[in-house]
Amino acid sequence: MSRHSFDPEIAGRVGLNAAVIFQNITFWIEKNQANRRNLRNGRYWTYNSISAFGELFPYLSEKQIRTALEKLVSAELIIKGNFSDDRYDRTCWYALGNSICPIGQIDLTERENDAFAPEGKPSAPEGKSYKNRYKPYQKPNPSHAKAAVEDEVSEKILSAYPEDRIRGKAVCLSQIRQALADGVDAKDLEEAVRTYASESEGFTRSKVCFSDNWFASGRWQAYVEKQAEDREKAAALQADHQARVACWIRDRSPMCKHITPTQVTALLASKLVTQIQIEAAGLRA
Structure with a gap:
């Protein structure tokens, strides 16, 4: 062998x-x-x-x-x-x-x-x-190694696009590198591409945008912005939930029996409650 x-x-x-x-x-x-x-x-x-x-x-x-x-x-x-x-x-x-x-x-x-x-x-x-x-x-030169890594990241992002609609690879990779240089997170951009690929999976090919046009026209931006909005909403919901649980602890509510050790640890880390309040409610981290 x-x-x-x-x-x-x-x-x-x-x-x-x-x-x-x-x-x-x-x-x-x-x-x-x-x-x-x-x-x-x-x-x-x-x-x-x-x-x-x-x-x-x-x-x-x-x-x-x-x-x-x-x-x-x-x-x-x-x-x-x-x-x-x-x-x-x-x-x-x-x-x-x-x-x-x-x-x-x-x-x-x-x-x-x-x-x-x-x-x-x-x-x-x-x-x-x-x-x-x-x-x-x-x-x-370290910049060469960095460029090689960036090329691999860009290739990975482009590979998430519908394969039979990839066109103008050099243009696509250039647009991807520019987006990353402008501060767009690589995972967010890749997820944007995957989301579009999933949405357009049932389309006829003529309805799926060619990749060079998709990247050059910045159509990925709406998907990245939507991801950011979803994260903000999730964070707000989590913060609201933590605030309610903290109130249960401070009030020694009967609902405290539903609080898990993981939640207690998170509340202590966020400083929404103190160790004394935790113990007074009969909980432990």
């Missing part, structure tokens, strides 16, 4: 899924460089289709694989190309990006260089190690 690994620093930068795929891409690029294969434009490449990645990583959906590859390209950890002679072949090729290999190739030490055979000759002798052949990049 194959085992999949990843670099924790890269995972912090682009997420776990992308880090696992990056490890696989790096392995095959190193192998191709060792065997002097797939050298194009000064870089060594490997290639794979989305479906092939799906076979390698059966626990990832096609959408997750595409998102992971997009993150790796955006972070300049890899670059994409297409070197097929068949113009209908859309299989993507991948090389290490500028944040790993700014000069276009894996940076070898003198000791590691002797593991390579001359062009056209058999590859390095058995026992030579090709691990860690690229220099590790500098620890990422």
Whole structure:
């Protein structure tokens, strides 16, 4: 059974899924460089289709694989190309990006260089190690890690939208990030999306707004405001109930027998009653 690994620093930068795929891409690029294969434009490449990645990583959906590859390209950890002679072949090729290999190739030490055979000759002798052949990049700027987390949050919020009405993903994510930057709570925004998805579940598709229009027009705001109003009403009802229970305790009402220890603790914490009043009413926390 194959085992999949990843670099924790890269995972912090682009997420776990992308880090696992990056490890696989790096392995095959190193192998191709060792065997002097797939050298194009000064870089060594490997290639794979989305479906092939799906076979390698059966626990990832096609959408997750595409998102992971997009993150790796955006972070300049890899670059994409297409070197097929068949113009209908859309299989993507991948090389290490500028944040790993700014000069276009894996940076070898003198000791590691002797593991390579001359062009056209058999590859390095058995026992030579090709691990860690690229220099590790500098620890990422904390802002990069923060951006990666924000991207994951934004992706999660967008994924709550009716899947077949998602359009203009880049616009949607930009609008979501802006809302979060303006102080909207991520959980509130996600709940707003889920509420709309639930409300529109029985609609014909033509009646469900495309996601880019929904976010750009700020239609989520009404749902977020409704959530805030509901919380305020719930808080007011809770405060009113606590005030009535506190009166029972202060008056030593027969209703005190219905008061639970949890309620007593909450009343003490809110300072609506004192410990002496609690004891006088025959209660304990």
